[in-house]
Amino acid sequence: MGKGADPLKLVVAGHVDHGKSSVIGRLLHDTHSLPQGTVDRVKRIARETGKDFEFAYLLDALEEEQKQGVTIDITRLQFRTQKREYIIIDAPGHKEFLKNMVSGAADAEAAFLVIDAARGVEEQSKRHACMLSLLGIRQICLIVNKMDLIAYDEARFTAIKEGMNAFLASLGLMARDAIPFSALRGDNVLEPSPLMPWHKGHTLIQTLDDLEAARRPDQAALRFPVQDVYKFDERRIIAGRIESGTLRAGDEIVIHPGGKKTRVRSLAFWRTEDEKTEVRAGESVGIIVEDEFFNQRGEVISHAERPPLITRSFRASVFWLGKKPLRRGNRYKLKIATRAVEVVVEEIFGVIDSSTLALDNRAQELSLNDVAEVELGSQEALALDLFADCRALGRFVLVEGYDVAGGGVITADLSEEAAPDGFAHGELKARCEIFEEYHYNVKEKEIKKSRRAPEVYTLGDALPLSGKSYAYPDFFDIVVMRDRIAVSVREGKVTDIIPLEEYRYGGLPVLNGRGFAFLVRSGADWERCREEFTDARPKDEAALSARWLHFGAFRSIPFADGDWEI
Amino acid sequence: MQDLDFLEAQSVYILREAYKLLGRLGMLWSIGKDSTVMLWLAQKAFFGHCPFPLIHVDTSYKIPEMITYRDKVAAELGLDLIVHGNREALATGMGPQAGRLECCKALKTEALQQVVRKYAFDGLIVGARRDEEGSRSKERVFSERNAADEWDYTRQPPELWDQFKTDFPKGHHIRVHPILHWNEIDVWRYIRREGIPIIGLYFARDGERYRSLGCAPCTGKIKSEAASLDAIIAELEATTVSERAGRAQDQEDPHAMQKLRKAGYM
Numbered sequence: 001m002g003k004g005a006d007p008l009k010l011v012v013a014g015h016v017d018h019g020k021s022s023v024i025g026r027l028l029h030d031t032h033s034l035p036q037g038t039v040d041r042v043k044r045i046a047r048e049t050g051k052d053f054e055f056a057y058l059l060d061a062l063e064e065e066q067k068q069g070v071t072i073d074i075t076r077l078q079f080r081t082q083k084r085e086y087i088i089i090d091a092p093g094h095k096e097f098l099k100n101m102v103s104g105a106a107d108a109e110a111a112f113l114v115i116d117a118a119r120g121v122e123e124q125s126k127r128h129a130c131m132l133s134l135l136g137i138r139q140i141c142l143i144v145n146k147m148d149l150i151a152y153d154e155a156r157f158t159a160i161k162e163g164m165n166a167f168l169a170s171l172g173l174m175a176r177d178a179i180p181f182s183a184l185r186g187d188n189v190l191e192p193s194p195l196m197p198w199h200k201g202h203t204l205i206q207t208l209d210d211l212e213a214a215r216r217p218d219q220a221a222l223r224f225p226v227q228d229v230y231k232f233d234e235r236r237i238i239a240g241r242i243e244s245g246t247l248r249a250g251d252e253i254v255i256h257p258g259g260k261k262t263r264v265r266s267l268a269f270w271r272t273e274d275e276k277t278e279v280r281a282g283e284s285v286g287i288i289v290e291d292e293f294f295n296q297r298g299e300v301i302s303h304a305e306r307p308p309l310i311t312r313s314f315r316a317s318v319f320w321l322g323k324k325p326l327r328r329g330n331r332y333k334l335k336i337a338t339r340a341v342e343v344v345v346e347e348i349f350g351v352i353d354s355s356t357l358a359l360d361n362r363a364q365e366l367s368l369n370d371v372a373e374v375e376l377g378s379q380e381a382l383a384l385d386l387f388a389d390c391r392a393l394g395r396f397v398l399v400e401g402y403d404v405a406g407g408g409v410i411t412a413d414l415s416e417e418a419a420p421d422g423f424a425h426g427e428l429k430a431r432c433e434i435f436e437e438y439h440y441n442v443k444e445k446e447i448k449k450s451r452r453a454p455e456v457y458t459l460g461d462a463l464p465l466s467g468k469s470y471a472y473p474d475f476f477d478i479v480v481m482r483d484r485i486a487v488s489v490r491e492g493k494v495t496d497i498i499p500l501e502e503y504r505y506g507g508l509p510v511l512n513g514r515g516f517a518f519l520v521r522s523g524a525d526w527e528r529c530r531e532e533f534t535d536a537r538p539k540d541e542a543a544l545s546a547r548w549l550h551f552g553a554f555r556s557i558p559f560a561d562g563d564w565e566i
Numbered sequence: 567m568q569d570l571d572f573l574e575a576q577s578v579y580i581l582r583e584a585y586k587l588l589g590r591l592g593m594l595w596s597i598g599k600d601s602t603v604m605l606w607l608a609q610k611a612f613f614g615h616c617p618f619p620l621i622h623v624d625t626s627y628k629i630p631e632m633i634t635y636r637d638k639v640a641a642e643l644g645l646d647l648i649v650h651g652n653r654e655a656l657a658t659g660m661g662p663q664a665g666r667l668e669c670c671k672a673l674k675t676e677a678l679q680q681v682v683r684k685y686a687f688d689g690l691i692v693g694a695r696r697d698e699e700g701s702r703s704k705e706r707v708f709s710e711r712n713a714a715d716e717w718d719y720t721r722q723p724p725e726l727w728d729q730f731k732t733d734f735p736k737g738h739h740i741r742v743h744p745i746l747h748w749n750e751i752d753v754w755r756y757i758r759r760e761g762i763p764i765i766g767l768y769f770a771r772d773g774e775r776y777r778s779l780g781c782a783p784c785t786g787k788i789k790s791e792a793a794s795l796d797a798i799i800a801e802l803e804a805t806t807v808s809e810r811a812g813r814a815q816d817q818e819d820p821h822a823m824q825k826l827r828k829a830g831y832m
């Protein structure tokens with residue numbers, strides 16, 4: 001990209017009223033970064049409303065914020081030192097506005113954690129630290145503000161610093177710096193304060209300039225999520241932003257999760273002046289590819305080497321900001337890069353109170369502001385990365401109703417443990433869930449499914465044809481529509497695995513990949529059924545299933561209490 | 567100095583998200599520098615096309631050169647342009663003499679509401695920037711307006727990792743802000759770099775120029791000798807006066823803009 005450096009993004013976090021907005025206001029004031037008249041205008045407002053001038057009012061622009069003396073929503077502002085450009089994000093400290101704090105902190109590279117010297121570490125000091133850790137922010141500096149209230153006492157400062165450092169250590173973090181500060185009096189802003197000669201460390205401005213700017217991941221694996229496909233003129237352009245890596249005209253690419261390969265014919269631009277043959281992380285681009293597959297938003301383009309993970313199930317650290325609790329079994333819309341897909345909460349591995357880090361291993365739901373490790377599952381294959389490998393493809397939000405209600409970062413691929421049984425023969429592969437056990441749980445009054453360790457069957461393998469909730473005949477066919485594969489079972493053994501196109505109805509029972517019988521009696525029946533499923537859109541699935549599938553032909557739902565042993 | 571490539575890439579990303587994910591979309595076009603840059607960014611995003619109509623809310627009090635310029639550019643680029651004014655209010659003689667905020671409310675806010683209803687827009691692309699004034703500094707990139715076009719700034723949903731608000735009840739709409747993260751000086755540096763044609767009112771004549779364009783009765787000129795892009799950029803690098811100091815409606819009350827925008831103002 002161009003010559004200018006990206007501004008360093010810094011979030012200022014901490015407990016309510018500890019002085020975050022005042023610290024920023026003081027910094028802007030002392031560095032003469034405010035437009036002319038701003039201070040006078042704020043003084044006028046203070047006078048008219050019968051209040052004292054507050055540095056915080058320079059940030060808290062909303063009338064409600066000034067009236068209540070509390071920051072409600074984030075302010076992002078630009079700030080410049082001799083060294084570089086910054087975007088400073090003033091986060092609210094009130095617990096009720098944690099969602100706004102997270103919105104502000106989500107893409108920060110560094111954080112100032114402001115702590116009131118007189119009050120010490122409080123609930124949101126810890127909660128914010130916990131969120132910063134989850135969001136992947138590693139550079140944290142402690143600003144112990146309001147030193148004027150404790151007579152600039154070194155011992156108090158040290159005690160607060162050590163207390164907070166101990167908490168940070170339990171999050172695997174370490175503060176880079178700690179500054180005794182007073183926003184009110186302006187101590188240790190630009191110059192070392194004469195009132196705290198014992199402080200040998202940095203001033204605020206030095207600490208700021210000492211931070212390390214994140215570099216764009218140009219050298220990392222290519223990740224190019226498809227945002228849209230345009231056909232405004234004769235060109236068919238795949239549009240999106242390069243999230244990481246570098247892409248050149250002529251490159252071989254793979255489009256995930258489908259895995260189709262093609263080559264970049266050219267990069268598309270509006271004006272000839274803009275034309276180039278290489279694009280990098282951060283750029284919004286358009287490409288024209290050699291083979292015109294059906295492409296859609298949500299697919300992820302990579303090079304053949306270093307592909308993303310393709311999975312239906314993963315483990316994630318999530319934070320929950322929703323009013324209704326997140327429970328096991330709940331379904332949400334997950335948005336990751338440009339993909340939106342329904343996921344189900346398969347498992348909750350323990351809920352952490354974000355302000356104490358107390359872990360509750362038995363908790364089965366997350367309430368507002370909790371964090372937890374969970375397993376999420378999707379019916380569809382997803383192309384994604386671990387957060388540690390690629391930030392943009394390793395983080396997601398969860399939407400409930402109309403709003404983002406939570407988010408998280410991906411910590412592990414669970415596809416191996418969670419993979420269903422399968423059939424495989426050479427290149428041909430199909431998922432198989434015909435040996436899943438169903439039961440009706442009499443305690444929870446719900447139908448449940450359970451699985452055993454997955455198996456892959458190939459030609460000649462004998463199948464376990466009877467279970468607690470199914471009993472299949474010795475001769476039948478299986479057609480897995482979503483993988484377009486047909487399997488022949490004769491005398492209880494797999495005798496053939498072929499592409500769906502080659503399959504002909506032969507009068508034996510036909511089951512789908514879940515063990516439900518197709519309601520077909522003739523070749524003509526079968527052809528119609530196959531066509532309807534092939535052309536179906538997701539929303540037609542229930543109607544189609546009702547027309548063509550019979551659950552009870554070979555399956556049943558026995559009663560059971562508690563979880564079954566299989 | 568922000569990286570102009572990065573600013574552009576982010577704006578293009580936002581415009582493409584809006585085009586893909588919102589239904590009926592329109593872009594406010596006020597002829598000024600910000601909306602002119604937005605139109606340019608749209609052509610970058612959509613490879614020379616602007617796949618949604620532009621909307622000009624005409625108060626009838628605009629500086630006359632703005633209207634001439636608008637019609638010239640619209641004809642040259644073959645733009646799909648909707649010009650709308652609040653005829654009922656104008657018929658009853660609405661104007662700044664009725665009070666500046668009253669006038670803004672009738673001729674801008676209400677006129678905009680009428681356009682949103684008439685064309686059933688789900689999304690309006692607006693050239694607001696965070697550095698303009700306090701209430702804009704609190705904006706989200708995708709910012710919801712309810713059925714009465716109101717902005718509930720005390721209860722905004724989370725917006726992170728460029729996952730924007732695209733789910734909302736029917737009858738609500740989203741204000742999309744593709745250049746929210748730009749500063750005034752970035753806009754000018756981008757105009758210079760790209761060679762974007764811009765209306766002449768911004769350039770100094772006889773020791774004065776417009777820094778921000780609006781309605782003639784409520785928009786003041788600033789003292790300036792800046793008659794070229796280089797001179798404007800140099801002037802902004804040195805100034806400590808805020809951009810909207812010449813906009814009378816902002817000065818009526820310390821929270822005037824917040825109140826106007828809460829009620830649906832752009």
Ligand SMILES: Nc1nc2c(ncn2[C@@H]2O[C@H](COP(=O)(O)OP(=O)(O)OP(=O)(O)O)[C@@H](O)[C@H]2O)c(=O)[nH]1
Binds near residue numbers: 092149183
């Ligand atoms: N004595 C003293 N008071 C301070 C200092 N800094 C801030 N305050 C006061 O602390 C109060 C809270 O300050 P803010 O800056 O609004 O606190 P905040 O952390 O931004 O609060 P929220 O954003 O609402 O979480 C105000 O009344 C300030 O005047 C300081 O250095 N010394």
Ligand SMILES: [Mg+2]
Binds near residue numbers: 022093
């Ligand atoms: Mg504050």
